[in-house]
Amino acid sequence: MARKRNPRKTGSSEQPSEVVRPHVIPKKASKGRKKPTGPLITVRHMNRRDINRVWDFLKVSFREVNAETVEYQRPRSKHRFEEVFAEEGIEQLMFEVDGDIVAYAECSYEVTGSDNWINPRYFEKRDMRPLFVDELAVHPDWHGRGVGSFALEQLHHLARVHGLNQLVLEVAENNERALEWYKKRSFKKLDAAIFMAVGVDLEPELLPPRELPAARTIEPPPSSGDNVSSSK
Numbered sequence: 001m002a003r004k005r006n007p008r009k010t011g012s013s014e015q016p017s018e019v020v021r022p023h024v025i026p027k028k029a030s031k032g033r034k035k036p037t038g039p040l041i042t043v044r045h046m047n048r049r050d051i052n053r054v055w056d057f058l059k060v061s062f063r064e065v066n067a068e069t070v071e072y073q074r075p076r077s078k079h080r081f082e083e084v085f086a087e088e089g090i091e092q093l094m095f096e097v098d099g100d101i102v103a104y105a106e107c108s109y110e111v112t113g114s115d116n117w118i119n120p121r122y123f124e125k126r127d128m129r130p131l132f133v134d135e136l137a138v139h140p141d142w143h144g145r146g147v148g149s150f151a152l153e154q155l156h157h158l159a160r161v162h163g164l165n166q167l168v169l170e171v172a173e174n175n176e177r178a179l180e181w182y183k184k185r186s187f188k189k190l191d192a193a194i195f196m197a198v199g200v201d202l203e204p205e206l207l208p209p210r211e212l213p214a215a216r217t218i219e220p221p222p223s224s225g226d227n228v229s230s231s232k
Contacts, residue, residue: 039097041147043154046092046104048085054094055081057101061137090134091158095151102142103151106135109162122191123166131159133169152185 046054055078084090089110095103109131111118123130133155138148155167168190171178 041095041097041102041150043093043095043151046085046094050094051078051082051085053101054092054104057104057139058135058137061104061139064140093151093154095147095154097142101139103138103147104135105133105137105151105155107155107158108132108134109164123168128166128168129164130166130168131155131162131164133167136169148181 058081084106085092090106090108093105093107094101095105111120111132118132122128136148136151136155138151152167159165159167167187169182169187171182173179
């Protein structure tokens with residue numbers, strides 16, 4: 001059976017006996033359609049010229065946390081932060097979006113610093129080879145946008161590259177948001193120190209006046225003449 005020719009393609013003036021309207025199938029959303037492109041996050045090593053910017057970033061990132069915790073969750077001073085930059089074996093990473101710092105991570109491959117209280121033998125006895133995460137901060141404006149997860153993935157990558165099998169970090173127990181965030185990512189609590197306190201009844205520094213006992217009256221000893229009896 002011969003197929004009917006489309007007059008538009010053949011150029012024939014012959015009119016078809018019946019106009020057949022094509023069945024239009026609604027277009028479905030393409031599975032391969034790209035979603036709107038989001039911001040691009042990059043990571044690089046911190047340079048000396050970045051110290052001031054990163055320090056200002058840390059002050060903003062930890063402002064609310066430091067108001068509620070016993071220990072500062074960042075270096076105590078800018079001077080100490082500059083000393084950390086000069087120390088060997090410490091990685092300081094900056095995460096940026098369009099040139100703005102959105103996260104910062106600081107880690108070390110071994111216990112460093114003269115003021116460090118970490119006991120290396122704890123990890124050696126348990127065959128733990130840790131990457132010590134000293135700082136992990138995300139700008140408040142970028143919470144919940146995957147920045148922290150990307151930074152943590154970068155730290156996992158560093159650990160694997162250097163043959164380390166644990167990420168170890170410190171987080172304040174009353175920093176509930178951070179604590180919950182780490183727990184969701186399989187972090188477990190180690191034998192870490194917990195700050196404890198007990199109330200003390202207040203008293204004045206100096207004791208109140210106290211009445212002393214009255215002085216005892218001491219009778220004078222008898223004279224020698226009183227002991228000699230007179231002769232009759």
